[in-house]
Amino acid sequence: MSDTTEKAPPQKGDVLLEMRGLRIEGRADEVWFEIVHGVDVTLKRGEVLGLIGESGAGKSTIGIAAMGFARDGCRISDGEILFEGQDLRKTPESELRKLRGNRISYVAQSAAASFNPAHKLIDQYCEAPTQHNVLSRSDAERDAVSLFRRLQLPDPENIVFRYPHQVSGGQLQRAMTAMAMSCRPDLIIFDEPTTALDVTTQIEVLAAIKDAVKQFNTAAIYITHDLAVVAQMADRIMVLRYGDLVEEGVTGPMVAEPQEDYTRDLLAVRTFSVEERARPESKPIVEVRNVTAQYRGAPTPVLHNVDFKIHKKRTVAVVGESGSGKSTTARVITGLLPPLEGEVLYDGQALPKDFRQRNKDQLRKLQMIYQMADVAVNPKQRIRDIIGRPLSFYLGLSGKKKEERIRELLSLIELEPDMFIDRLPSELSGGQKQRICIARALAAEPEMIICDEVTSALDQLVAEGILKLLTRLQDELDLAYMFITHDLATVRAISDEVVVMLQGRVVEQGPRTEMFTPPHHEYTDLLLSSVPEMDPNWLDGLLDRREQLAKEGRMVSGAGN
Amino acid sequence: MADTDMSVATDTQVSPLVCRAATAVVYAFLLAVFLLGVGEFSPWVILGIAAVHAYAFIAYKYWSGLERTGTGDLVVAAVSAVFVIAALINWGSFSAYAWETFFGMAVVQGGILCVVQYWKTLRQAPPSAWFGLIVVMVYALLAILAPIVAPFGETSIVGSQYELWGAACTKVELCPPEAGAKQMILGTDHLGRDMLSRLIYGARNTIGLAFLTTILAFSLGGVMGLLAASLGGWVDNLTSRVVDILMAIPSLVFSLLILTVVGTSYVSIVLVIAVLDSTRVYRLARAVAMNIVVMDYVEVAKLRGEGLWYIIRHELLPNAMPPLVAEFGLRFCFVFLFISALSFLGLGLQPPTADWGSMVKENATLITFEDVTPLVPAGAIALLTVGVNFVVDWFLHKTSGLKS
Structure with a gap:
């Protein structure tokens, strides 16, 4: 630290951070194994470097290593971090502490989990500057307000005195960015800062980060799995896979013309799509009729007059931001939340409102797949039991027949039966677990499956695999899907019909092609325009357009997350 | 033992012979103990013979169902053989106590089978866990084999009051001179009974009672807790309020009150402590199960139409097991201390039954004469508590730390 004062004032373009031959090891079952295999990273002052890859690529590990830090159970085994x-690596811990938070800071994926819920935002903001003797407490408070304003947080004078649970997720993420900037660091590491946010909120956070980084000439490492997001943020992109560098390059050319197959695969994910099918004449298989529902103890209903139909062999995508009532609708259909008014019809017959009153057959025909496959399968049961239970419960299979059917189902979801049948869920990857959930749903021989955000917890390539599997199964087994998602790329890929929800109401619905061609309802328009595109200039263009619209007084807002 | 991991598990060549032979020898030995050792024929002998058959069958099934290795088989066979040989050498005392011998064998063989089965895990266990496991095993064996191991009877008076450590036994009818001099290693207590023998019998009484009480407390509290969590509503409210009321009264005062009213029999002690302790188990089981019932996989089971019993048995219980098992260890210690405390206060096990708590109390005056004898039963209590806690700590660390 001391020798930096003797140097000439830092200039844009100087090398700020250099990691050479970085190797990091992780520990599992008492054995060390390498997870990052000698990666070189160079970052200049004021430059934004995007690290992209699927989970397990080592991007977060590399990002954190830039602070000279390794997570619990990891160690930096080789290389230099200059x-x-x-x-x-050679700096003592006491010196590193002076750097962290002061010259290098970190923005985590989940701001909600990173803030201490017991302290006000302002107290947490002021901690770093006062600790590092950069600013006095009163200066820091003043600085907080101006920085919060810069990041476009509403009512900055008052919001700083709130507790973390009193502000929304998007606001919290911006507050976290402000906090990381409180000491005006030279380098900020953003670890998937917008992954947990809705698309409309994501735009605001991205814009705020981009603006702040530019304003203070801060260098940044931006970690994400979303190529379209990184294209907006980064000057340069490094594509990582299994702890190795796949490709590195300047953003524009890289997005336009990727050199490596893997990068092309990542880009191509967004182009997968199935043909839309014509709406059949037949009766709908499930009809949600004027449903109004309310959680017990809640003052107001969460669903208002929701009404749509699902036909056999068709996919109805229900889209909306978090809190829009998509999942609640699914709970009403499955009978977990009996509606206040309205009813759910199955094959023209009204289903009992509470699932406890439905008979086995009604339960069997309507299956559900969940977002988090981790908690949707019992960690103590083997695959054989997980898939086997619906077989013996609904269809009365046992012994050899059951075993055969389990194997059949495993092959159907493209998992090798011999390898997987005796495994525990903990021995599977996220995508494989989701496949097991699909197999369990299929075991009941359903007619309709509700897919609740089934791909949003998965990596893009894995998610694409799941989508392809689901469409194939639909063709083979004539299934109807109700596909709940906030990801419009998925909707565009597989839906036949789209239902857009906002604050518990259906805003617009119709066939896919109709829904994706203007004119839309203005909320649909906001949703659609918020989906990041590969074009590096997309974000700036969008913000300009919205500013224009706002001047004309035609701006709509999202759910306010 | 190092090659235990290397050899393939489904190795058909090593196994059947060693395992069968060892089981047969143990079976024959136990049968002989029951048939030859116990003089006259009684229903107990018939029950014992039936138990031996059942045991031999279960042990063989379990053993042959293990992931077997040659080394593992040999170790189990060798340890069983050591027990058999030790018993044959001291045939006189072992054969007089057929049931003790039988349970001792079961503990030794069961313990070593578990060690072999979980060897991969145990090998990585820290020394503290090993220490705890060995302490627990030794206590269990001492408790079971008490009449065989103890030099004197539980209540027999072998000398005068407060004899020194290592004093020679002077009672001619108990220690005939031709059998050689017998020492009272830890001296005698306030009535002239051998301390060491009472310590060993005390293990049996105190640990046995604590174990039984803990099992009862867990059955009651665990079942109620899981039910309350999965049913919710008024069932949950009712049971929780009852538990709150029970917990509002200091447990020691409450149990003293009830025991004074109903008297201090084994049954009343066990029931009172079990009910009082089940409240703590209830709260833990309910809290753990509350976190599990909100999981999607439980929702899946409910939506499938599964009944309450299936959900508790297959979805809740397996996932609630690790914290409950850890709690079992801790709860056992508390119950154990509680019984000792009650005995110390005079409301626990009644004299002349040997019990560590009352042993501390009876000999407490010795402390004023700079004699550490009353500290020995206290130390026995402490050592077991520490041992159990080491095991529990390790178990908790393993189940919580390994898989996130």
Whole structure:
């Protein structure tokens, strides 16, 4: 630290951070194994570097290593981490603490989990500057307000005195960015800062981050799995896979013309799509009729007059931001939440409102697949039991017949029966677990499956695999899907019909092609325009357009997350 | 033992012979103990013979169902053989106590089978866990084999009051001179009974009672807790309020009150402590199960139409097991201390039954004469508590830390 004062004032374009031959090891079952295999990273002052890859690619691990830090159960085994020429691996912990939060700071994926719920935002904001003697407490408070304003948080004078649970997720993420900037660091590491946010909220956070980074000439490492997001943010992109560098390049050319197959695969994910099918003449299989529903103890209903139909062999995508009532609708259909008014018809017959009153057959025909496959399968049961239970419960299969059917189902979901049948869920990857959930749903021989955000917890390539599997199964087994998602790319890929929901109401619905061609309802328009595109200039263009619209007084807002 | 992991599990060549032979020898030995050792024929002998058959069958099934290795088989066979040989050498005392011998064998063989089965895990266990496991095993064996191991009877008076450590036994009818001099290693207590023998019998009484009480407390509290969590509503409210009321009264005062009213029999002690302790188990089981019932996989089971019993048995219980097992260890210690405390206060096990708590109390005056004898039963209590806690700590660390 001390020698930096003797140097000439730092200039844009100087090398700020250099990691050479970085190797990081992780520990599992008492054995060390390498998870990052000698990666070189160079970052100049004021530059934004995008690290992209699927989970397990080592992008977060590399990002955190830029602070000279390794997570619990990890260690940096080899290589140099030079921050302004100072090797962080050889720097004592006490010196590193002076750097962290002051010159290098970190923005985590979940701001909600990173803030201490017991302290006000302002107290947490002021901690770093006062700790590092950058600003006095009163200066820091003043600085907080101006920075919050800069990041477009509403009513900055008062919002700083709120507790973390009193502000929304998008606001919290911006507050976290402000906090990371409180000491005006030279480098900020953004670890998937918008992944947990809705598309409309994501735009605001992205714009705020981009603006702030530019304003203070801060260098940043931006970690994400979303290529379209990184295209907006980064000057340069590094594509990582299994702890190795796949490709590195300047954003524009890289997005336009990727050199490596893997990068092309990542880009191509967004082009997968199935043909829309014509609406059949037949009766709908499930009809949600004027449903109004309310959670017990809640003052107001969460669903208002929701009404739509699902036909056999068709996919109805229900889209909306978090809190729009998509999942609640699914709970009404499955009978977990009996509606206040309205009813759910199955094959023209009204289903009992509470699932406890439905008979086995009604339960069997309507299956559900969940977002988090991790908690949707019992961790103590083997695959054989997970898939086997619906077989013996609904169809009365046992012994050899059951075993055969389990194997059949496993092959159907493209998992090798011999390898997987005796495994525990903990021995599977996220995508494989989701496949097991699909197999369990199929075991009941359903007519309709409700898919609740089934791909949103998965990596893009894995998610694409699941989508392809679901469409194939639909063709083979004549299934109807109700596909709940907030991801419009998925909707565009597989839906036949789209239902857009906002604050518990259906805003617009219709066939896919109709829904994706203007004119839309203005909320649909907001949703659609918020989906990041690969074009690096997309974000700036969009913000300009919206500013224009706002001047004309035609701006709509999202659910306010 | 190092090659235990290397050899393939489904190795058909090593197994059947060693395992069968060892089981047969143990079976024959136990049968002999029951048939030859116990002089006259009684229903107990018939029950014992039936138990031996059942045991031999279960042990063989379990053993042959293990992931077997040659080394593992040999170790189990060798340890069983050591027990059999030790018993044959001291045939006189072992054969007089057929049931003790039988349970001792079961503990030794069961313990070593478990060690072999979980060897991969145990090998990575820290020394503290090993220490705890060995302490627990030794206590269990001492408790079961008490009449065989103890030099004197539980209540027999072998010398004068407060004899020193290592004093020679002077009672001619108990220690005939031709059998050689017999020492009272830990001296005698306030009535002239051998301390060491009473310590060993005390293990049996105190641990046995605590174990039984804990099992009862867990059955009651665990079942109620899981039911309350899965049913919710008024069932949950009712049971929780009852538990709140029971917990509002200090447990020691409450149990003293009830025991003074109903008298201090084994049954009343067990029931009173079990009910009082089940409130703590109830709260834990309910809290753990509350977190599990909101999981999607439980919702899946409910939507499938599964009944309450299936959900508790297959979805809740397996996932609630680790914290409950850990709690079992801790709860056992508390119950154990509680019984000792009651005995110390004079409302626990009644004299002349040997019990560590009352042993501390009876000999407490010795402390004023700079004699550490009353500390020995206290130390026995402490050592077991520490041992159990080491095991529980390790178990908790393993189940919570390994898989996130």
